[in-house]
Amino acid sequence: QVQLVESGGGLVQPGGSLRLSCAASGSIFSVYVMGWYRQAPGKQRDLVATITSRGSTNYADSVKGRFTISRDGAKNTVYLQMNNLKPEDTAVYYCHLRQNYNYWGQGTQVTVSS
Numbered sequence: 001q002v003q004l005v006e007s008g009g010g011l012v013q014p015g016g017s018l019r020l021s022c023a024a025s026g027s028i029f030s031v032y033v034m035g036w037y038r039q040a041p042g043k044q045r046d047l048v049a050t051i052t053s054r055g056s057t058n059y060a061d062s063v064k065g066r067f068t069i070s071r072d073g074a075k076n077t078v079y080l081q082m083n084n085l086k087p088e089d090t091a092v093y094y095c096h097l098r099q100n101y102n103y104w105g106q107g108t109q110v111t112v113s114s
Contacts, residue, residue, distance in 0.1 A: 002026040002103045004095045009108030012085055016112070020080040022095030022105055029053075032099040034071065034078045038091035038110075045094065051078060063089075085112045 008020040020036065035050030035058075049059045049069040057069055068081040078095065090112050095105035 002028065002097060002099075002101075004097060004103055004105035006093070006095045006105040006108040009093060009110045011111045011113065013114050014086060014112055016085050017081070017083045018085065018110060019082070020093055020095075020108060020110075022078045022080075024076040024078075024095075024097055024103075028076050028097075029099040032097060034098075035096050036069065036078075036080045036093055037096055038089075038093045039107075040091040043091075048093070049080060050096075082110070085110075087112050 003025045005023050006020060008018060010018060012018050030053060032053045033050050036048040037045050038048050039045040047060050048063055049067055051057050051069045051071050066084045071078045089110060091110060092107040093110050094107045097103040
């Protein structure tokens with residue numbers, strides 16, 4: 001059984017920063033892909049960024065240059081540093097782990113508003 005626990009969401013003004021964390025526990029394989037997706041009201045869930053167990057990263061075009069994904073392998077934790085936030089970044093952010101199955105966290109709300 002795998003559990004993903006997210007933290008770090010909240011309300012921030014445009015241009016501000018937030019850091020999301022996702023701690024994975026349970027049976028974590030040595031080869032995996034972890035990442036963040038987001039879902040705004042009335043929209044589909046979209047990829048934000050992913051990182052592999054080897055450290056390769058991938059970003060949505062809309063966040064390139066503003067968001068940075070990183071990981072602490074020893075802690076099975078993935079981070080998403082979000083800078084220069086925009087109102088269109090407002091969404092529920094979900095942590096995702098892909099190994100033998102797909103696992104999702106419960107989601108954390110990020111609201112960018114003045």
